[in-house]
Amino acid sequence: MKKAVFLDRDGVLNEVLTSRVKFVNHPGQLFLLEGAAEAVAEITNAGYPVFIVTNQGGIGLGFMTEEKLRKVHKRLTSMLEQKGGKVIDIAYCPHKPTQGCTCRKPEPGMLIDLAEKHGINLSDSVMVGDHERDVEAGKAAGCKTVFIGDGETKADAKAPSLAEAVKPIISLLGS
Template identity: 50%
Template sequence: MKRAVFLDRDGVINEVLTDRVKFVNKPKDFYFLPKVPEAIKTLNQHFDYVFVVTNQGGIGLGFMKETDLQKIHAYMIKELKKKGAVIHEVVYCPHKPKSGCACRKPNSKLIEDLGKKYNVDLAQSYMVGDTDTDIIAGKRAGTKGVFLGEQEPLADAVFSDLLSAAQWIIQDAIA
């Protein structure tokens, strides 16, 4: 079976709620967080897949269209590829918060579906996020959880940025 790293998008890969951008509704609003391409490239060298799993309630709330989101993701993938980093697939929940759907994190459907599609051993995989809902979704799917931020008691590890998290994930996967 294969191994994967599942990444949340906003707050893990790109800026959100910063001085420069509040929400990412168009490609021009998309700014990588520091060292993200390097982190993803490093993960690509040690894992079969790197996926993005993101809640995008702005669609359900009417702040953007699905075609806009697809343009944002195409831009992200293209810019990462220029730096030698690969995202194998991006999946998202377009529903409003509290809509009760099965795909919105903290539910684990998006992760589990990718696991089945790509024959991923979820117990040998990792979910990286910046909210407890990301960590809960990963745990429900059977992955280890890595939190970006100050603290998260449910996480297996906590780091301030994706590159530090990636280095720990690689060491943990070897152990």
């Protein structure tokens, strides 16, 4: 079974709630955060598969369609590949935030499903996110965790950006 890196999308890879974009509901609203593509490339080049796990309640709330989300993710993976990064698979929760599903973070459903599908050992893997719900999902799945941001966290490591989190991520994968 392989080790892997699971990344939240909004706030880790791309802008959200910025002066340029509030939420990413179509491909033109996708702007990568500085150094994010290079960070994914560095993780990829270190030999670790990268997965994205993202809550997309905008689908359940009617702000976007799953087809539009597929186009956003196609643009995202293309932008990451241009810098040498590779995303193996993307899991998303389309449900409304209050729907009570088992896939919406902080529940671990998306991580567990990807691990089963791709032969990933969750206890040797790392979940990276910018909200405590991401950390909680990672811990519930048995992963080590990295928090992106400057707030309080129960994560195993913390960094101000994905670019600065690469070393702690690689370190946790080695331990």
